[in-house]
Amino acid sequence: MYYGADYYPEHWPRERWERDAELMAEAGINLVRVAEFAWALMEPEPGRYDYAWLDEALDVLAQRGIQAVMCTPTAAPPAWLCQQYPDTLLVQRNGRRVEFGMRRQYCPTSARYRQLSRQITTAMAQRYARHSQVVAWQLDNEFGGHHARCYCPACAEAFQGWLERRYGTLDALNDAWGTAFWSHTYTAWDQIPLPTDAVGSSNPGLELDFYRFSSDQWISYAQEQIDNLQAHSSAPITTNLMGLGFGEIDYFAMGRQLDFVTWDNYPTFIQQDPAAIAASHVLMRGLRDQPFWVMEEQAGPSGWQAMSPAPQPGQLRLWSYQAMAHGADGIVYFRWRTCRTGIEQWWHGILDHHGEPGRRYQEIAAMGAEVRALGDRLLGALPPKAVAIVLAYDDRWAMRLQPNAAGFEYTPLWLTYYRAFHRLGVPVDVVPPDADLSPYALVVAPMLHVVSEAYAHSLSTYVQQGGHLIVGARSGVKDLHNRVVDRQLPGLLADLCGVVVAEYDALGAGNCVRLAIAKAGAGLGEDAVGHTWADILAPRGAETLATYLGTFYQGEPAITLNRVGIGTVTYVGVLPDQDLADGLARCAIERAGVAPLPETPEGVEVAARDQDGLRYLFLLNHTAEPKTVPLPEPGRDLLAGATIRNSLSLAPHGVAILEIPLGG
Numbered sequence: 039m040y041y042g043a044d045y046y047p048e049h050w051p052r053e054r055w056e057r058d059a060e061l062m063a064e065a066g067i068n069l070v071r072v073a074e075f076a077w078a079l080m081e082p083e084p085g086r087y088d089y090a091w092l093d094e095a096l097d098v099l100a101q102r103g104i105q106a107v108m109c110t111p112t113a114a115p116p117a118w119l120c121q122q123y124p125d126t127l128l129v130q131r132n133g134r135r136v137e138f139g140m141r142r143q144y145c146p147t148s149a150r151y152r153q154l155s156r157q158i159t160t161a162m163a164q165r166y167a168r169h170s171q172v173v174a175w176q177l178d179n180e181f182g183g184h185h186a187r188c189y190c191p192a193c194a195e196a197f198q199g200w201l202e203r204r205y206g207t208l209d210a211l212n213d214a215w216g217t218a219f220w221s222h223t224y225t226a227w228d229q230i231p232l233p234t235d236a237v238g239s240s241n242p243g244l245e246l247d248f249y250r251f252s253s254d255q256w257i258s259y260a261q262e263q264i265d266n267l268q269a270h271s272s273a274p275i276t277t278n279l280m281g282l283g284f285g286e287i288d289y290f291a292m293g294r295q296l297d298f299v300t301w302d303n304y305p306t307f308i309q310q311d312p313a314a315i316a317a318s319h320v321l322m323r324g325l326r327d328q329p330f331w332v333m334e335e336q337a338g339p340s341g342w343q344a345m346s347p348a349p350q351p352g353q354l355r356l357w358s359y360q361a362m363a364h365g366a367d368g369i370v371y372f373r374w375r376t377c378r379t380g381i382e383q384w385w386h387g388i389l390d391h392h393g394e395p396g397r398r399y400q401e402i403a404a405m406g407a408e409v410r411a412l413g414d415r416l417l418g419a420l421p422p423k424a425v426a427i428v429l430a431y432d433d434r435w436a437m438r439l440q441p442n443a444a445g446f447e448y449t450p451l452w453l454t455y456y457r458a459f460h461r462l463g464v465p466v467d468v469v470p471p472d473a474d475l476s477p478y479a480l481v482v483a484p485m486l487h488v489v490s491e492a493y494a495h496s497l498s499t500y501v502q503q504g505g506h507l508i509v510g511a512r513s514g515v516k517d518l519h520n521r522v523v524d525r526q527l528p529g530l531l532a533d534l535c536g537v538v539v540a541e542y543d544a545l546g547a548g549n550c551v552r553l554a555i556a557k558a559g560a561g562l563g564e565d566a567v568g569h570t571w572a573d574i575l576a577p578r579g580a581e582t583l584a585t586y587l588g589t590f591y592q593g594e595p596a597i598t599l600n601r602v603g604i605g606t607v608t609y610v611g612v613l614p615d616q617d618l619a620d621g622l623a624r625c626a627i628e629r630a631g632v633a634p635l636p637e638t639p640e641g642v643e644v645a646a647r648d649q650d651g652l653r654y655l656f657l658l659n660h661t662a663e664p665k666t667v668p669l670p671e672p673g674r675d676l677l678a679g680a681t682i683r684n685s686l687s688l689a690p691h692g693v694a695i696l697e698i699p700l701g702g
């Protein structure tokens with residue numbers, strides 16, 4: 039297994055490199071990621087390349103058997119480039135061009151930037167394609183970070199071309215966007231504006247298409263780099279994504295163009311919430327339904343102006359094993375040594391600024407020895423498939439453009455449902471709305487807002503074949519053009535759900551509505567509460583699981599269950615609070631016959647990866663207290679090297695990986 043560090047030899051004197059390599063090797067580090075921001079050093083002036091320093095650094099690392107992920111350096115175009123070619127600089131929504139001085143200042147559409155990228159990428163590919171240490175390529179760095187969309191004239195033209203290819207004729211576009219509204223009818227492609235601040239609130243069809251276009255620009259820019267690299271190199275290609283927290287690029291589409299997915303995991307930036315961290319891992323695994331790597335794993339207190347609190351003893355190790363528990367086949371820490379200069383002075387690496395090994399180094403080195411002992415047995419293993427949660431970038435975008443009610447946000451809602459399964463110890467896959475659902479006993483669509491005939495058909499087939507489905511409020515509201523459908527909600531899903539929305543009430547953030555649980559809904563909890571949104575339902579065949587209390591629609595249905603053959607569809611007309619989501623998940627797994635992993639005490643996460651008749655059961659103590667976990671069956675703890683029966687003791691932030699034969 040690769041256990042690595044993001045290394046910037048260019049930040050340190052040449053005399054230091056041997057010591058770095060020695061300390062890395064002693065910590066079990068067998069890989070570095072290099073060069074993703076080193077364009078100005080590798081091409082100090084146009085067309086003159088200098089790789090001597092990088093070659094020498096790799097040579098020093100080679101003496102310790104350390105391999106490398108080589109990066110294209112296009113996330114940080116040099117000063118000379120930006121000065122010479124100001125048209126490569128991205129324009130923000132407010133119309134201002136970004137200036138040189140940070141990073142990621144380029145426009146991914148710019149033909150000139152693509153040309154300059156092609157030159158440096160090709161030069162690097164030629165140089166390092168057959169280099170014995172290069173095991174993979176990383177494209178750029180965090181596509182879409184800092185600035186996700188560009189509003190420059192080149193993007194305006196490219197957007198118009200993108201629309202022409204999508205719609206074919208202006209009549210089709212005018213119809214799709216409903217441009218009769220406010221005299222928006224277009225009679226030439228070049229009349230179509232970008233949705234800038236100067237335009238203001240634009241047409242929802244145009245805005246959603248602009249989000250799609252912008253996502254496509256990153257994907258096509260990445261594809262050019264992939265093509266350049268593949269012309270010379272057969273090493274696998276990845277790029278470092280940003281988990282669930284970043285929603286500007288359709289990561290399912292980007293995942294398809296990569297050989298493997300990697301992402302950057304900084305737990306302190308999501309309040310160290312184990313479910314939220316896990317959700318990102320699970321999404322990243324879901325992009326290709328394959329194991330992934332963490333390309334930047336938090337290694338210390340982090341921040342630019344102010345830093346996050348210090349990870350407590352054991353937490354760095356815990357977070358790394360948590361990544362492995364959810365499918366990471368490689369862990370690379372950001373960064374090797376904390377930089378003395380630059381805006382990331384407080385973004386701590388494994389070593390502090392002074393470069394001497396400390397507590398964090400010791401912890402990561404101890405884990406390095408464990409990782410070596412584990413060997414490659416976990417590589418390729420995946421969790422059992424039983425439950426899928428649908429995540430759709432179209433829905434994230436449509437809801438961002440128009441939240442429907444104040445404070446109605448896609449990701450927190452999605453996470454509430456995810457967290458319910460995480461708490462129950464039920465492994466989940468994240469799937470796009472056009473996924474093959476047949477491997478799953480239960481599918482949850484927290485909100486399938488933008489719905490095509492194909493999605494509706496796929497869900498309906500799934501349920502008819504015995505699948506169990508949960509559909510959340512504001513599903514089926516829009517078509518692919520971001521038009522509201524011309525039928526009763528949930529639109530194309532209404533027949534399947536056996537219910538229509540008679541009326542709705544946009545409660546707004548922080549406003550709750552109480553629910554009375556009907557007999558048929560026993561198990562959903564006692565005092566169920568919904569918030570932010572309320573659909574007042576009229577069943578068309580479904581039975582009522584819960585009704586509203588204390589409002590003008592008191593007694594009307596809020597949650598329903600429709601039986602379709604042996605399948606079921608639960609429609610949830612409110613945004614559930616966590617307790618209600620927990621109840622919905624509990625009832626649903628029972629209905630679908632999904633068995634959770636062994637129950638764990640509060641604060642102890644459980645996850646599993648299966649391979650070759652063996653289950654690797656991860657038990658992860660996210661608390662600072664010791665915990666005892668009862669075990670229904672014995673297993674060999676691969677970290678402690680002992681067989682554990684009856685119950686397992688976990689130290690504060692402790693981890694166990696039990697190897698258990700799968701029932702034969």
Ligand code: GLA
Nearest residue numbers: 218219220221238239240241
């Ligand atoms: C004003 C305008 C209408 C409509 C409403 C709602 O009253 O005159 O055309 O736009 O606001 O926005």
Ligand code: GLA
Nearest residue numbers: 179180278302334372382385
């Ligand atoms: C991201 C980037 C890194 C670094 C860290 C910390 O993850 O990929 O280069 O900037 O953030 O800011």
